[in-house]
Amino acid sequence: MPNTLHKIKVLLTTEERAVLEEICRLHGVGAAKQRRARILLLSDENQADGSLPDRIIAERVGLCERQVVRIRQRFVREGDKSLARRPRPAVAGKLDGKAEAHLIVLACSTPPEGRDAWTLQMLCDELGRLKLVESVSRETVRKSLKKMSCSPGGSSGSASPRRIGRGSSRGWKRSSMSTKRTTMRSTR
Secondary structure (H helix, E strand, O other), rough: OOOOOOOEEEOOOOHHHHHHHHHOOOOOOOOHHHHHHHHHHHHHHOOOOOOOHHHHHHHHHOOHHHHHHHHHHHHHHHHHHOOOOOOOOOOOOOOOOOHHHHHHHHOOOOOOOOOOOOOOHHHHHHHOOOOOOOOHHHHHHHHHHEEEEEEEOOOOOOOOOOOOOOOOOOOOOOOOOOOOOOOOOOOO
């Protein structure tokens, strides 16, 4: 249970209050952003009735009491930036350009003796054996090959073979019935 003795107070100006009320009214705004704006409006000390208790705010917006406290704290620390989601930290991929180039060369080369095609696990093992990466998952190799439109299994990455030649497009079909009757213009 949050400590309500040291409650961080939200004191909104009339401009901030107008902006938050506008966010709550708009339909194109995400639900999470509207919920944060509603929390800040309900916890404003400058409103006529004063701030509502965290328990009541949490019930009205459908969150737990701790999340209400966190949103209020973030607003006091960061201001209007607290309404938007925090950006997720970028994670560098395991395969750099050099390793991806070797992967493509491997996938396009002839498979080891006794095999018809490269498997994802074999490609992972080979990248490790060549010391291009310390370790790499099959999913990372699959995504890299998909990004490059390569498939270790064959020329097509899909389950169905490609249609080639006449009639391969799904365009217009010729009707079996022909119209021999001449059409006349209506004179109405």
